[in-house]
Amino acid sequence: MNDSWCFFSLSLCIKALLIPAYHSTDFEVHRHWLALTSSLPLSHWYIDTSSPWTLDYPPIFAYFSFLLSLPASLIDPTITDLVAGQNYAAPSAVVFLRLSVAAADLFLLSGAHRLSSRLPPFRRRILLALVIWSPALLIVDHIHFQYNGFFLGILLISLGFMVEGRDLAGGIVFAILICSKHLFMVAAPLYFVYLLRHYCNGEWSRAVARFLVMGLAVGAVFVATFGPFVYYGQIQQVFHRLFPFGRGFIIQTPKASFTGGLVGDSSAFAVLPQINPIITFLLVLLAMSPCLIKAFVRPQPKQIIRWVAYTFTCGFMFGWHVHEKASLHITIPLGIIATDSLADARHYFLLSIVSCYSMFPLLFEPQEYPIKVLLLAIYSVLMWVGFSSLFSNSKAPKPAMEKKVERSGNGTGLVGPVSSCYLLGLVGVEIWGQFLHPYIFGSRFPFLPLMLISFYCAIGMMYSWAWQLKQIIRNS
């Protein structure tokens, strides 16, 4: 626990120093939700339109905002004022909200600590460093402003229970997670299949009893969350807010997903066939199916994290209305298993760099540029040092057979020749976007560098998806 607190405190210092940095409109969004839940009764939460930033997260997050608004209104009442607080960005508000994100990261700490407690000290420290000091998380949560640490923490807690074999607890926590941020529903099919086979196993009566217990427990979570809104007859409105399919397939800036990378710009709509949510939903299920089949045939607690990360990857690649921030849902769980083998470490090394780089366009001001580059650079060197010493040390007492297998595999380095070229290309893309493009084109074609980044990262993400699929088919 000492290590965990140490790592967390260090990251807390960095997060505190980031308080004066740029924050996006998401800051106002969350401040507004604080004001909304504080000033209005429950029945108005999902129908209020006093601000363009309407509540579009499920009720548990709304309850969380309400809890936060209690100290906020004591510190500075204007923060929670629905009218006067609009676009309020005074130091009190910024400090309070930024510190609330940092405090919510305690969930992430708890989840990571649980998952790392059984490992030997060096592996534990690397795991904690990979998760707690993730640069993508710092960029998105503590500069751009979001609460991903909170959600990912709940996910890790759920995974922690599942890995230990405590399926009921894992299922309940996952239900809580979905009721906090519905985006995590992508992993629901996997959870369902896994729990069905792993928890509801054994003879017929026991299986049915367990199925009922799980169903009741999860159902209780849903009832507690959505119950009040059913009572008010607003459930349709709530779902309309949570699933705004009218928003369109691709949002303003291009994403490194399968279709985002290929299409890039909404003007290409006319060329491609009409894509609607049903098709993407089916595509995601199709991509997930090998994993679901594996989970159905042989459910093992050891593999659950890998499978969950894979489902999020499928959701990222083929899903509807995907944000690049969703790549965090992939990298954080994979960070937990990155120390398991050299192959995992190599994959994680590449993936985390690509995922963090794809978030760079979120911070477009020159003040934050050196900060985001340094965060990624420090993390890369840390991974390099950590993985190199971990995997070179563990080579000492190995039987001859295993050594042969490893050598005939992908070599013993952390980065192969193809990966090195790809990563160098990443540097090239950045140099183009920052220096060459403004020099050659000036301010024309502003979307060209963004599209290039998105497309280039899409290649990396596709490789990751294919690699994960291969691992799952081969090893599980």
Next chain:
Amino acid sequence: MSGKKPTMEEVQSSSEFPWSNTTLTPATSVLIALFAALVRFLVSLGPYSGRDTPPMYGDYEAQRHWMEITLHTPVVEWYRNTSANNLSYWGLDYPPLTAYQSLAHAFLLNSSIPESLALITSRGFESHGSKLLMRWTVLVSDFLLFFPAAVCFAVVYFRRFGGSGRERSAPWLLAMILLNPCLILIDHGHFQYNCISLGLTLGAIAAILLRHEFVASVLFSLAINHKQMSMYYAPAFFSYLLGKCLKRQNWVLEVGKLGIVVIGTFMFIWWPYLYSMEAAKEVLYRLAPFERGIYEDYVANFWCSTSVIIKWKKLFSIGFLKFLCICTTFFAFLPSCYQQIKAPSDRGFLYGLLNSSFAFYLFSYQVHEKSILMPLLPASLLAQQEPFLFGQLVYCGLLSMFPLLLRDNLILQYTVLFALFGLIFYQNGRHAWEKIPLRRRFLLVLPVVLSLLLHLIYLTLRPPKKYPFLYEALIMLFCFSQFMCFTIWTNIQQCSFLDIFHWTKAKKKDV
């Protein structure tokens, strides 16, 4: 990795994060340097001195004004009171190398935002873009000068003094040098260019350890020509080099060679001002403003602290006080100089730097709070030898700058850097802490706890009307008492190298 079984120590050290390695691998030093750079960029996000406070603003405006003057007026007029250069509005009061550095930075700013440096009309110019560029000039100077010197020093130090054992850690030492909270807060928060003169000095120290004495002399002369405060180290350099020369064959020739190098460097820097005595005097007059009084504000040195009882400014004339300061400073650094001249050694040199800079800080004329950076540098170099003293010194240094940083609205950065330093220091410093017996620990912790309370009191309660500067005075007295203890201790440590009392037969082989 070879096929042999790893030893117990290897297994132990490999299971810890890179702190316990005694060698500084390139990867580790890159990691620490990148992290130190990140912290600097983060502190730069905060406010600077004198932001939005007309008419005089602060150090940031002073530096901007020097860029304006050096860019638009001829070299000979930089230290002269002219219509374009009004010396009462932030006139240049550092030696010519600062002026040349300002000119170099001015070219950078002028190419992007010329209106930030327009003659006369740009006074008080503040914009987001110009702040960014100014901050980046400090950052780049830091990376080009201070960082390489620090890495070089850490490598050389461990080659010279390194050994085995849990406390010896090269990465930790490098982190202590690069993550010095006072330096980061002053340079990248308040806004100054101490990193240049400290970087040059650190380079000179590393050169001394590498036995490149001419290089060391050049670098140190450049440091003095950047900020005259670097003279605080001059007795240590002088006595070490003299001591080394005396041990050689023809010491007059050796001294002469070094003298020529130093004078040559000075002449090179002062070239535009050497055409007449008048010009040189103009510059010198700006560098030593004696009329400003023996102390200003509340600095934790001898004169200011004892002024609570003895009102120096009222009792004596400026001339007499100047004489008094020179004498007391001289006698304060005399023991360490004597030790070095008699028995020059690398470790003694590092202690000598600490002792002479403390002597000047405590007893010199017109010392500023920011001058605590001078003793802090050698203390950080000796962090391995005196971890506890170093930790306390950093804490007192920070505390003594608290009123200054509070005025600059840098409290967030102050608190965070303090916590960050504490976290990293504790990784290695706890070994020294655990060695101290319980009763002494309580005595050492008590003043720290009280001073932490003082922070809170300062921030929340108003001082009594009769003594509006009560809290500043309390901080000053606390820090002064600690500094006196430290300097007495380090002087004793250095004199023990002389072996006069036959204490240190064992220590000699270390030296």
